[in-house]
Amino acid sequence: MLEDANSTGEPDHAGKASVEIPEQLQTLRQRLAAWRAGIVGGLGIGARLRQLIRRRESWLVLLAVIVGAAAGLVVIVLRDLAYALQRVLYDLPDEQRLSALHSLPLHLALMPAAGGIILGVAMLFLRRRKSRYVDLVEANALHGGKLSMVDSLIITAQTVVSNGFGASVGLEAAYTQMGGGLASKLGDIFQLRRGDMRKLVGCGAAGAIAAAFGAPLTGAFYAFELIIGTYTIATLTPVVAASIAAVLVASLFGQGEPIVSITQAINIGLPQIVLIVLCGFATGGVGILLMRLVGLIEAAFSGLKIPTWARPAIGGTIVGCLALVTPAVLSAGHGALEHAFVAPPLPIILALLIVCLKIVASAVSLGSGFRGGLFFASLFLGAILGQAFYWLAAYIDPGLFPDPSVPMLVGMAGLAAAIVGGPLTMAFLALETSGSLPLTVAVLVAAVASSMLVRETFGYSFTTWRFHLRGETIRSAHDVGWMRNLTVGKMMRRDVKSVPDRITFKEFRRLYPLGAATRVIAVRDDGRYAGLIDVADAYGEGVDDDTLSVQAVLQYREVMLHPAMGANDAEALFEKHSADALVVVSDLAERKVIGTLTEAHLLRRYAEELEKARADLAA
Structure with a gap:
């Protein structure tokens, strides 16, 4: 029976504390997890909402309205921040716009450079970040609408500083980035499918542009043409709803008017x-x-x-x-x-x-x-x-x-x-x-x-x-991210059959009689890829001498795939060399064999993913 290490026989309070603190932290972590689950899906509400959004278009439209209203608020806040910055830096009256000045005092011409210094310092602080700062078009094209909220905030802050200090750029990039970022975060909470996430990000961009110009149809078609990449009946209702919601929110704060108003009637001949x-x-x-x-x-x-x-x-x-x-x-x-x-x-x-x-x-x-x-x-x-x-x-x-x-x-x-x-x-x-x-x-x-x-x-x-x-x-x-995700590494077969490249035909035939395999990989003594053997070639004419090595029938000695290669690039390689199958190596320099891929399997998987993309488009 183990005794306490404390010679006095009293409880070891230090040892007890060392045990209780992790237990307390674990309890706190469990409570936080339960609290988060309660917000998103407590008592099954979150799960039911996710199912409703996936099954009923009306619930997606409700999310779109929320996103549009939020985008309208974002436009108001960012616009006011940028204009306030311009008024302070350039000493502008309340109704005066910076670009409408008749002349600029010499000392104020340094303001854009001052803004550049601030951005430069920010770049030094942010250079350790590995993010590439994905925008809405890239997010919808490659990442299924996934956006980093932190990256969106950084892009937005940089845009407001650039515009506020007078650089010759607009705020629309910040409006749409934040509108799309909020939509992406909301879609992430409800675990939306790829197609629905892309629609919701488009709704965020539509609301931002609609509020910025006081034009809901302009915002909607901005989303169709530039963010979603296509127009379908399924995207019409949520995108238009988001645009209208954004304009209504902007109008509540006295904004959202068209940039110009033209009433002149004309005849076009x-x-x-x-x-x-x-x-x-x-x-x-x-x-x-x-x-x-x-x-x-x-x-x-x-x-x-x-x-x-x-x-x-x-x-x-x-x-x-x-x-x-x-x-x-x-x-x-x-x-x-x-x-x-x-x-x-x-x-x-x-x-x-x-x-x-x-x-x-x-x-x-x-x-x-x-x-x-x-x-x-x-x-x-x-x-x-x-x-x-x-x-x-x-x-x-x-x-x-x-x-x-x-x-x-x-x-x-x-x-x-x-x-x-x-x-x-x-x-x-x-x-x-x-x-x-x-x-x-x-x-x-x-x-x-x-x-x-x-x-x-x-x-x-x-x-x-x-x-x-x-x-x-x-x-x-247009959503091409699924093609980027369809890589050789995800399609290849890993159960490869291999032999040394110096093996004789006699030994090869003993290991692989006709019908035992279709293709076998030849590797060098150091394990590097040497070539591909079609088993039928080992039994063909011209290989009667059993003492010859299989090097005489090696194919595609310098043609290899690697796991990160996309389906399009792989198919181009198959087409270029008229190959039915190719070897996959871990690295083109090391040439360590990790699998094989046939052209027939690649085309079948490509067709399946293409059909899924078409189904999402038609939904």
Whole structure:
């Protein structure tokens, strides 16, 4: 019988404490787990809710309304934060917008550089994070709508600082990131299926854009075209419900009004359509120029070996210098756009100068490391290009466009469709702004012409172009993540048959008579892959000499798969070498055999996953 180590015979309080503390911690952990389960699924409520959401569309719509309302609140908070920052830093009156200033004092031109310094310091603190900061399009295309809330908060904070200090970027990226992030977190709580999660993330983005522009249909089609990647009956109700909820919430706080209001009635005939198509092509070309310029500036910073953390300060200095010429280049351009629609059109030379300066400012801001988007910047640039187009049309015939707001709206739609990538989004923005169906048709013509030019000659919107610069091949938000997940490692067979590569045909035939196996792997003395043996070849003509080694019939000596290879890449390798089966090695350098994969099995698994994706799309 064991006795206490305490010589006095008293209880060992120290030993008792060392036992009780872990038990207390374990009890506390169990209570926390029970509390969490009570929130999410206590008494079976959470499980029943998950089942209802999966089985009944109406419950998913309810979640979409909640997400839309939350996105509307997010837009209000972020917009007020950015505007408050601008008012403090630039000493603006309450109703004054930064980009609408007539001139900028010299000392305030340093504000974008100060914002760049803050971002640079933040980069130094965040450089240990391994995250790639996934945005909504990438999340829906590759990760089934999964977003990190921490990453979303970091992106949002960086965007607010960038916009608040005057960098030439918009807040729409922050709006949609937080709207989609909240939707993803809610979907994660309810363990939504991949298809439903993607829809809910689209609802978050739709609500954010709808609240930002006071346009529910614009927000809905932004989600369809850019975030979800397709339009179906199943996505219509939740996305539209989220957009309407977001606009209603924004209106409760006195926000959510359209960015401009156009009431001019117009007649669109053949001459106007021809000019609008030309305007669409022109704005498409400007959009391509801007997107390429961002990549060139990023490459220039890299080529000059400038540290990543120092780039925003340099970019901010350049933006500040441009702002001394015209403050219209600062921030996204809300104030400058509103002023452009109420003031007489600018002279054509001045309009083109502002366009050039704004393009450079936006490209430098993004290329140097500021966070933000080009949605509103493209609207402002398009409107000023529309003023230049107005003067050109007036030179041909003053009666073609009596109101300059018409070509301005056409220019907005054309350039935004080129950069953002949503022609129907722009058409509905025109409809909700003007209420004019003829003007909506004109805008749609310009947006389609611009989009067609970009697709034919460039192939990317700004979001997908950024993916391309990073080495990704995503062209849209269509769900291709299942293809990335369908890897060789998940499809291969691990029960491999192998022999030394120096074994004789006589010994090989003894081990593997006809019918015992179809293929056998030959390995070297060090275990490295040597080649693949088709058993039938070991019994064919020309191998009568039993003393010969099987090296004479080895196939695909240098052709191997590895576990991380995707289905598309693997199929391309099968096709290139006309192979029915290939060996899978752990590493192409070490060549250690871990399995085999046949082309027939790969194609069957690919077809099964494709059918699942089609079923989700049609649901």
